[in-house]
């Protein structure tokens with residue numbers, strides 16, 4: 001019903017609300033019930049809304065088992081807003097951040113530091129290589145001026161899984177602060193605040209938690225957050241201030257994204273019904289397996305070996321076959337109801353297909369059938385090279 005009026009819906013796959021399936025890194029396909037939860041207007045001082053907000057924040061800190069030691073501070077905006085807020089608050093101007101980079105989201109943290117004039121250095125590896133923990137150990141041993149380390153859990157640029165627990169152990173051994181961009185993995189890959197020591201972890205409403213896009217959140221160690229007073233160079237991104245005001249008044253500073261929160265509360269209910277991180281991660285692993293096996297059977301090659309692949313988004317090498325044109329491929333798939341994503345790599349020509357959002361085996365198989373159709377329509381029969 002939301003679809004383009006000129007589009008022939010009977011010709012393509014669609015979600016229950018008539019939308020194409022989003023096999024992307026976000027925004028993602030959401031359930032009908034999550035979308036329906038947004039059909040209400042609440043004022044920011046409404047007690048129903050205030051209670052729902054508190055429940056959402058408490059459930060999020062629960063996901064890392066941090067009820068006593070940690071707290072959730074929400075923030076309006078896309079995921080990058082809360083990444084920026086985390087850097088601005090947790091890395092004061094006299095401190096120095098080591099950024100572990102193996103993709104665009106790591107580079108984005110460096111860019112934020114440049115905007116804010118924060119001191120930083122980088123440890124970079126190729127987009128298809130996980131963060132090197134031994135090198136991190138050596139750098140922290142040698143450079144005592146480094147106060148914090150930042151890393152991305154699943155680098156969405158390639159879909160690679162970084163060794164978060166090992167990194168956290170090294171950072172903790174050297175007694176530095178650890179800041180995590182867990183945006184694309186939170187809710188699907190476990191992070192336990194008892195075994196992964198961190199000062200702050202950020203994620204958003206619309207990736208693996210399958211809510212509507214529009215807010216991020218920072219799960220912070222309370223003692224570390226307490227020390228961030230006055231650090232933020234930005235008023236609207238000041239997590240300490242947001243936390244302090246919310247503790248006092250139970251309200252957001254500035255207009256809360258009420259509809260996003262209504263959707264988020266419903267999304268978290270569905271997350272619990274699915275069995276939390278284990279259930280959600282299990283469905284995504286199954287999606288990823290179906291996708292990778294089906295694509296390989298058609299001749300496509302993944303960028304990453306299976307042991308480096310997070311079950312979030314898969315990068316495929318661009319086929320060399322002259323009959324394969326990515327724009328035509330993308331458009332054919334879109335017409336059949338499946339939206340994929342261009343590549344973002346610097347190391348190779350590529351495209352990406354996501355496994356996250358409200359998608360299951362049927363949608364992954366449907367997408368594979370649409371891909372087969374598309375290859376056939378290009379005159380590519382059998383395996384592509």
Ligand SMILES: *Cc1c(COP(=O)(O)O)cnc(C)c1O
Nearest residue numbers: 078079080105152156181183184
């Ligand atoms: C999606 C994502 C972000 C945030 O991106 P926005 O477009 O601002 O929502 C940050 N880091 C990672 C790893 C991501 O996947």
